[in-house]
Each structure stands twice: as C-alpha cells, then as structure tokens.
Amino acid sequence: MLKLDAVTKTYRQSGNEVHALQSVNLKLEAGQFVAIRGPSGCGKSTLLLTAGGLLRPDHGSVEIDGTSLYHVSSAERAAVRQEKIGFVFQQFHLIPYLSVLDNVLSATIGTKQHLSEKKERAESLLKQFSMSHRRMHRPGQLSTGEKQRVAMARAMLNHPSLILADEPTGNLDKENADVILQQLRCLARDGAIVVLVTHDDHASAAADDVIRMEAGSLMLE
Numbered sequence: 407m408l409k410l411d412a413v414t415k416t417y418r419q420s421g422n423e424v425h426a427l428q429s430v431n432l433k434l435e436a437g438q439f440v441a442i443r444g445p446s447g448c449g450k451s452t453l454l455l456t457a458g459g460l461l462r463p464d465h466g467s468v469e470i471d472g473t474s475l476y477h478v479s480s481a482e483r484a485a486v487r488q489e490k491i492g493f494v495f496q497q498f499h500l501i502p503y504l505s506v507l508d509n510v511l512s513a514t515i516g517t518k519q520h521l522s523e524k525k526e527r528a529e530s531l532l533k534q535f536s537m538s539h540r541r542m543h544r545p546g547q548l549s550t551g552e553k554q555r556v557a558m559a560r561a562m563l564n565h566p567s568l569i570l571a572d573e574p575t576g577n578l579d580k581e582n583a584d585v586i587l588q589q590l591r592c593l594a595r596d597g598a599i600v601v602l603v604t605h606d607d608h609a610s611a612a613a614d615d616v617i618r619m620e621a622g623s624l625m626l627e
C-alpha cells in the first residue's frame with residue numbers, strides 16, 4: 407500500500423515561495439492503476455518524487471507497505487526504492503556513457519538475481535518496446551521517444567510493486583504510447599500499484615481512476 411498523509415512541500419528560492427504540494431492525502435492499494443492529471447506546474451512531478459522517496463516533504467508522511475519513507479535512514483529508504491519502486495523520470499535520467507542494455511540493467515545493481523536472468527528480462531523488455539535494435543546505442547544517439555521507452559524498461563526490470571511514471575507517453579506516437587499503457591495495465595493486473603502522471607486524455611483513459619491535480623491539491627474526478 408502507498409499512503410500519503412497531509413504531504414506538504416514548498417519550494418523556497420530567492421525570497422519566492424511555491425506551494426507545490428498542499429496537504430496531499432492519497433491511499434492506493436495493490437493492483438490499483440491511477441492517473442494523475444493536471445496542468446503544467448501544478449505539482450505532479452513533485453508529488454511523484456515525494457512518493458518515490460526522492461524528495462523529503464516539509465510536513466506529512468509517505469508510507470509504502472508500512473515503512474514511513476522519511477522516518478527511516480537514507481540507506482533503508484534506498485533499499486525500499488531498490489526493492490519496490492520503479493520510477494520513470496520526466497527527463498529520463500539515463501546514464502549517458504552506458505549502452506541502452508546497460509542502462510536497463512543498471513536498475514538491478516545490488517539485487518540478488520543472476521546476471522543471466524537479469525539480461526534475459528532486460529532483452530525481453532527491450533523487445534516489447536521495439537528497442538532491441540538499439541540495444542548497443544548510447545542515450546545521446548536516441549530520439550526522445552526511444553529514450554522514454556528505455557526509461558520505462560529500466561523502471562520495470564525488477565518487477566516493482568509500485569510504478570511511478572512521470573508523463574511516460576509524453577513523447578510517443580499513439581502506437582508506442584499504447585504499448586506502454588498496456589504494460590502499465592499488465593503490471594497493475596499482476597498486483598502492482600501504478601501511478602501515471604499525464605496531461606493527456608488518451609493516457610489517463612487507460613487508468614482505473616483519474617485524480618485531478620490543481621495548484622498542489624488532489625481532487626477525485
């Protein structure tokens with residue numbers, strides 16, 4: 407279960423305050439697939455980063471399967487991320503000097519699986535996302551849509567129980583977007599919690615529920 411309780415985040419910069427999250431509450435159970443939809447700047451990426459253990463809120467708590475992410479050590483938080491969370495960043499954050507295949511495999515650093523099993527899964531995901539022919543390319547040699555698919559494969563590699571995807575279809579044509587949305591549906595069907603951030607109607611239609619976000623607050627549609 408993912409549970410956000412009164413999560414507040416304010417960015418302060420050169421005397422300016424941006425209230426990116428205003429007492430956000432959210433509770434999601436295994437198998438739930440939700441889309442969070444809202445205009446640019448309403449706090450969607452901040453919400454995902456906070457939910458994924460990557461950005462400490464000013465107030466409130468984030469709990470994943472009973473662990474309160476910001477009340478444990480950074481090592482424990484990193485372990486929860488490694489074991490449970492697949493994150494698709496809006497800006498991808500691929501490692502520029504690694505091949506596509508090694509970028510996908512980088513998600514398994516520190517996990518116990520055998521390298522051959524990890525490779526098999528990485529290759530299979532790249533195939534599903536029509537990226538096998540680019541497996542030895544570097545991120546700098548890829549189109550934006552191709553980078554997005556690599557980021558998605560990396561996020562899925564460890565069979566995460568929580569997927570946080572920040573506009574994962576934002577740069578894709580309908581056909582490739584549909585492959586990603588189908589994959590997210592499969593993950594939810596297999597019991598993962600899927601949170602899809604988007605400003606696209608087509609993408610949010612794939613989710614079971616749509617939550618609207620405006621100026622740092624959530625509203626169920």
Ligand SMILES: Nc1ncnc2c1ncn2[C@@H]1O[C@H](COP(=O)(O)OP(=O)(O)O)[C@@H](O)[C@H]1O
Nearest residue numbers: 417419424426445446447448449450451452453
């Ligand atoms: N690191 C930061 N420092 C200051 N302001 C930020 C920072 N990150 C985001 N913001 C501001 O917080 C608000 C929410 O940003 P963000 O969560 O990226 O929104 P969204 O993903 O919905 O476009 C925006 O007004 C943005 O300018």
Ligand SMILES: [Mg+2]
Nearest residue numbers: 450451452496
């Ligand atoms: Mg964003």
